[in-house]
Amino acid sequence: MKKHFLALLTICLLASCAPQQMYYWGDYNKAVYDHQKEQTESSKKVLLKTFEEIISKSKKKATRKRVPPGIYADYGFHLLQDGQLEKGMRMLEKEKELYPESEQMVNYLMSQFK
Amino acid sequence: MAFLIIGCSPKIDRLTAYPNLYNEKPLSIIVMPPINLSTKVGAKTSFYNTLTMPLAESGYYAFPASISMLFWKEQSAYDAELLIDKPMGVLNEMLGADAVLFTTIHSWRKVALTSSVEVEIEYLLKGALSDDVLYQRKGLLTVQSSSNSGSALADLATNVIKTALTKEVDVAQKCNEYTFQDMPRGKYSPLFGKDGTSGAGKKEFSVTVTQ
Numbered sequence: 001m002k003k004h005f006l007a008l009l010t011i012c013l014l015a016s017c018a019p020q021q022m023y024y025w026g027d028y029n030k031a032v033y034d035h036q037k038e039q040t041e042s043s044k045k046v047l048l049k050t051f052e053e054i055i056s057k058s059k060k061k062a063t064r065k066r067v068p069p070g071i072y073a074d075y076g077f078h079l080l081q082d083g084q085l086e087k088g089m090r091m092l093e094k095e096k097e098l099y100p101e102s103e104q105m106v107n108y109l110m111s112q113f114k
Numbered sequence: 115m116a117f118l119i120i121g122c123s124p125k126i127d128r129l130t131a132y133p134n135l136y137n138e139k140p141l142s143i144i145v146m147p148p149i150n151l152s153t154k155v156g157a158k159t160s161f162y163n164t165l166t167m168p169l170a171e172s173g174y175y176a177f178p179a180s181i182s183m184l185f186w187k188e189q190s191a192y193d194a195e196l197l198i199d200k201p202m203g204v205l206n207e208m209l210g211a212d213a214v215l216f217t218t219i220h221s222w223r224k225v226a227l228t229s230s231v232e233v234e235i236e237y238l239l240k241g242a243l244s245d246d247v248l249y250q251r252k253g254l255l256t257v258q259s260s261s262n263s264g265s266a267l268a269d270l271a272t273n274v275i276k277t278a279l280t281k282e283v284d285v286a287q288k289c290n291e292y293t294f295q296d297m298p299r300g301k302y303s304p305l306f307g308k309d310g311t312s313g314a315g316k317k318e319f320s321v322t323v324t325q
Contacts, residue, residue, distance in 0.1 A: 022171055022303065032163050032179070033283045064302065069170045074178035101142045101175050104210030109181055112188075 023068035024061035026054045032074075044082065051075035069099055073106055080113045088113070128298050131314035135248040135298050136307075138241050140212035142175040144182050144205055146194040152233075154222035160286035161217055161235070167287075168294045169215070173303025177211065185209065198238070206242040213248055214240050222285075230258035230322075231285045237293055251293050254320040257285045288323045 031050040035043040051071060058067045076091030092106050129136055145165045150158040162183075166176035185208075186192050198216050205211040220234040232254065239249040296315040299305040 022173070025167060029164055029167060029283060029287060033160070036159060036163065068167075069175045069302070070166060070178040070181075074180055077178065077181050077184075099175055101210060101212075102177070104208070105142075105144075105177050105181065108185065108209060112184065 021062045022064045023066070024054060024058045025068060026050050026057070028054060028071075044078070048075070048078060048082070051078070067094075067098060070095070070102075072098065073102060073109070077109060080109075085113065125316075126314050127311045128296065128314045129310035131296075131317070132249050132298055134241065134244070134246045135239070136310060138212070138244060138246070138248060139301070139307075140174070140239075140241065140248065141301050142177065142211050143169055143213045143215055143239070144177045144209060144211040144242075145169075145179060145215045146197065146217070147183070147186060147192055148217040148219050149193075149195045149198070150219045152219045152222040154219075154282075156282045157219045157222045157233075157286070160282040161219060161290070164283060164287045164290055165215060165217065168290045169300075170302075172294055172297050173300030173306055175300075175302070177209070201245055202240055202242040203245075211242045214242055216240065225256070228258060230256050232256045233285060233289055235289055235293075249297055250317065251296075251315065252318045253289065253293055255289045255292060256322045257288045257325065258322060259325050284325065288325065292321060292323050 027050050031043075031047045035047040037043075051074065054071050055067050055075070058071075059065050072091045072095035076088045076095065079085075079088035079091060082088075089110065092110060095102050096106050145162065148158045148161045163179050166179055169176035191197060194216055202211075202214050205214055216238040218236040218238075220236065222231065222233050224231055233256075234252075234254045236252040237250065238247065240246065241248055293315075296313065299309050
């Protein structure tokens with residue numbers, strides 16, 4: 001009985017404390033970490049897919065309904081590294097549009113691939 | 115995700131604890147590679163890659179870790195310990211960063227008996243133009259799986275599952291999430307500028323975080 005009460009109390013506390021996430025992140029942390037560790041074609045594929053999934057779901061999920069800060073840029077960077085220059089640059093432009101404060105950082109990144 | 119909250123009644127508010135952060139109102143934050151003083155080799159990567167997400171969730175614009183890393187490598191600035199006391203203006207000039215986040219991992223050890231991981235870590239956010247300390251906390255965090263029964267013998271049976279739950283990257287994520295809970299919210303948060311009277315956590319704290 002005591003156990004049940006504690007469990008219920010914990011759930012109530014969490015429900016009142018835990019704020020809803022502002023952004024949708026999918027498996028971002030795991031995909032980034034796995035790719036950094038493995039550096040294989042398949043880990044790269046998973047990472048690129050993760051970015052696509054975050055971008056396609058962001059507008060419907062989480063409270064801010066926007067692609068999270070840095071996601072377009074991170075996706076663009078990995079596309080550039082993958083040799084997909086045109087699409088990569090397009091993603092970087094999107095980052096600047098959505099988050100103007102990223103302009104200098106994105107311009108720096110673009111200069112590395114020109 | 116569940117946090118075991120210790121010391122629920124904070125003694126000071128955020129405006130008092132972090133006045134410089136409220137003054138400067140930084141938006142963009144660049145994360146330095148962690149200074150790893152622990153014996154755990156993977157700690158640096160685990161923390162480095164999990165810092166941007168909680169910063170974004172707190173209302174800030176955090177530069178992606180991958181792109182920052184390209185920059186750190188190009189600038190031969192991978193060793194944050196050489197930079198922590200230096201002026202940060204150049205990061206604002208070159209990348210437009212308003213603030214720089216340093217982390218120092220003091221220790222990382224596995225506690226076999228309870229299948230938990232104990233991490234001592236320090237977070238330091240500095241203004242890129244002012245070089246002022248905007249936010250600073252140091253925590254001793256014990257990250258343990260929620261399936262822990264408190265009995266070493268019973269836990270032994272479920273050890274396999276718990277080892278999987280305490281992966282390095284999850285441990286780092288828990289530490290960051292817990293610590294940043296009291297960080298004043300940034301411009302993209304609906305609470306921006308409104309949380310000055312909310313409670314601040316202790317500057318130095320010790321806590322058990324469950325997954």
